[in-house]
Amino acid sequence: MHIADGVLPLSVSLAGYALTATGVGYSLRRLDSADLPKIAVVTSSFFVASLIHLPLGPTSVHLLLPGIVGALLGPAALLSIAIGLFLQSLLFQFGGLTALGANSLMMGVPALLAGFVFQRIRGRTRTSNALAGAVVSGGGVLLAGLLLATLLATAGEDFWGVAKLALAAHVPVMLIEGCVGGCTIAFLFRVKPEMLAARSFSGVGKKR
Amino acid sequence: MLRRLPYKVVPLPMLILLLTVLVPLPAAQAEEESSSSAPPTQMAAAGEQPGDCQALVAQIDEQNRHLSQELRQIKRELAALNQNLDKPGTKEAMAGIGYILGLFGTAALVAARRRDRTSGAA
Numbered sequence: 001m002h003i004a005d006g007v008l009p010l011s012v013s014l015a016g017y018a019l020t021a022t023g024v025g026y027s028l029r030r031l032d033s034a035d036l037p038k039i040a041v042v043t044s045s046f047f048v049a050s051l052i053h054l055p056l057g058p059t060s061v062h063l064l065l066p067g068i069v070g071a072l073l074g075p076a077a078l079l080s081i082a083i084g085l086f087l088q089s090l091l092f093q094f095g096g097l098t099a100l101g102a103n104s105l106m107m108g109v110p111a112l113l114a115g116f117v118f119q120r121i122r123g124r125t126r127t128s129n130a131l132a133g134a135v136v137s138g139g140g141v142l143l144a145g146l147l148l149a150t151l152l153a154t155a156g157e158d159f160w161g162v163a164k165l166a167l168a169a170h171v172p173v174m175l176i177e178g179c180v181g182g183c184t185i186a187f188l189f190r191v192k193p194e195m196l197a198a199r200s201f202s203g204v205g206k207k208r
Numbered sequence: 209m210l211r212r213l214p215y216k217v218v219p220l221p222m223l224i225l226l227l228t229v230l231v232p233l234p235a236a237q238a239e240e241e242s243s244s245s246a247p248p249t250q251m252a253a254a255g256e257q258p259g260d261c262q263a264l265v266a267q268i269d270e271q272n273r274h275l276s277q278e279l280r281q282i283k284r285e286l287a288a289l290n291q292n293l294d295k296p297g298t299k300e301a302m303a304g305i306g307y308i309l310g311l312f313g314t315a316a317l318v319a320a321r322r323r324d325r326t327s328g329a330a
Contacts (some may be wrong), residue, residue, distance in 0.1 A: 033319030040312035046303045051301055083311065087304045092296040 002088075003103055003151060005096025012154045018099030020082055023108055026068065027079035034155055035073075039080050042072050047084040050094065054176065061173045066107050066182050067137030069112030072188075072195060076109035078104070102151050110143035121183075121197070129196065130186035137181025138174045145170045 008016070031039075049063040064169040065187030070077045082104040088094040096102045122132040188195050 033316060033323065036316040036319065037310050040309055043312070045309045047304050048301050049274060051296060083308065087307055091300040091304050093294070 002095035003099040003106070003148070005098050008099055008102055008151060008155050012151065013098050013102060015042035016099070016103075016151075018101070020078070020104040020108065021096055023078040023105075023112070024082050027076045028074040031079070035076060039076050040072055041146040042069055042142070043080040043084050046080060047087055050088060051092070061169070061176070063177055064107065064141055064144060064173065065137075065177070065179060065180075066111040067114040067118075067140030068133070070140065071118040071133060071136055071185065072115075073111075073207065074115040074119070076114065077199040078108040081108045081111055093096055100143055102138075106144055106147045106151060109147060110140040112141045113143065113172050121131025126189050129189045134178040134182030138178035141170050141174045141177050142167070 024055045044067050046069050049065045051062070053062050066077075066081070071078055073080055079160060082100075085095065085103050085107065089097055089100055089103075117139070118132050118136045121135070122129045145166040146163065148166050149160075185196065
């Protein structure tokens with residue numbers, strides 16, 4: 001799920017860049033230097049996840065991971081995703097540099113929302129955490145698909161046709177990603193629960 | 209009458225002679241695949257030549273088909289190879305992870321220095 005070079009009109013690309021820059025600035029302001037190693041590891045996972053193709057019917061799909069990135073990083077998710085996508089477009093030729101802003105937005109907004117929602121619904125038990133992780137991971141993919149369709153609609157594509165296509169292609173991804181997200185969160189909850197600790201979105205709490 | 213008699217009789221032995229000499233030739237020719245000495249056989253074994261030619265053409269056709277099939281296969285392999293060359297592999301993934309860790313390592317270094325400086329000043 002990447003938008004290639006030259007698909008989007010110039011204004012949309014620029015708007016994507018502007019919004020992404022704002023979001024990354026917000027991420028940087030909320031950044032706690034003690035979180036840097038965690039962000040690095042999550043960014044690496046996000047970066048590599050798109051290489052692992054699972055054969056599925058006639059095509060193959062790969063994990064997108066916006067939900068887990070958001071749940072683990074909170075407000076720093078957009079920074080992580082922008083860096084990951086930038087390196088993906090440089091090294092893997094996924095998407096293009098001109099569409100980088102729009103691509104970051106497409107993955108970053110679901111990640112931020114996922115992080116926000118996850119902290120609200122995760123509860124205190126392992127089961128509820130795992131369920132919240134699964135819901136947030138699946139919902140992240142769904143939202144990313146919707147955003148993709150919206151962005152493509154600005155390029156003049158038939159909105160509902162593309163949206164249906166993107167969502168149909170990502171239904172299996174949503175299911176797989178929900179499982180992966182639930183398992184990951186459950187594992188982390190048992191092994192290293194502090195990794196799931198809330199990161200303040202407002203910036204009142206954690207800033208030193 | 210006297211003139212026409214030898215004319216009628218003589219070609220028959222000549223034809224037989226020619227045939228005995230030339231009939232083994234096409235068999236050898238077919239193996240050599242050379243059609244340069246066609247004129248003598250054309251004269252002698254006019255009835256045999258079309259079939260021989262057809263066999264040759266069929267053989268060439270067969271070869272052509274075989275070769276084009278192989279060529280198609282090679283082209284397909286080439287396309288697959290090109291696609292694989294475009295596809296990122298372990299090397300790119302490792303490079304990316306290195307970039308990310310290096311970037312965040314530098315950020316951590318800068319953050320730590322800044323914190324040291326501010327705590328040292330305070």
